[in-house]
Amino acid sequence: MKLQHxxxxxxxxxxxxxxxxxGPLTxxxxxxxxxxxxxxxxxxxxDLPSVEGKGRLEAPVVRMAFNAFVETCEQLVGEAGQAELEQARQRFLKAIDSSRPL
Structure with missing residues (x-):
């Protein structure tokens, strides 16, 4: 293996x-x-990390994890940030719906 890898x-x-x-060479x-x-x-x-064949992510699993993340964020940002958080949530969902499979 080479250092740059x-x-x-x-x-x-x-x-x-x-x-x-x-560093790059040090x-x-x-x-x-x-x-x-x-x-x-x-x-x-x-100490190479073990590589397990995890394959591709399933969309329902990603959505569940993301929704749990958003729920936590909603509690943290308070009322002032709810609208902006919802806009970000919608942009994320739109991006994954319009992209190729995960």
């Missing part, structure tokens, strides 16, 4: 040392030193 903060092994990516070693990692370097990623 790792997120900032990701841990990886390079030349027998463990590093944490701190990393900090566990010993505390900074190092420039060449773009051509092949790295061994550590």
């Amino acid at each position: 790792l997120a900032i903060g990701a841990r990886f092994e390079y030349e027998g040392q463990v590093f944490v990516k701190t 990393a900090s070693s566990e010993d505390g030193g900074q190092r420039i990692i060449p773009r051509h370097a092949v790295l061994r990623p550590l």
Whole structure:
């Protein structure tokens, strides 16, 4: 794996040392030193997130989660923000209805 494929903060092994990516070309070693990692370097990623085959989201599940989110927002924004929140809700629903399947 190449450094540009790792997120900032990701841990990886390079030349027998463990590093944490701190920038586009830089990393900090566990010993505390900074190092420039060449773009051509092949790295061994550590702590990769497990990838589960979740597939696509089902529209009813997204709508239920979004409605629960909106209910919480309604309690937080008070009366003054209700109309604006409802407009945002309608824009979101319109956007997902007019887009391709989730």
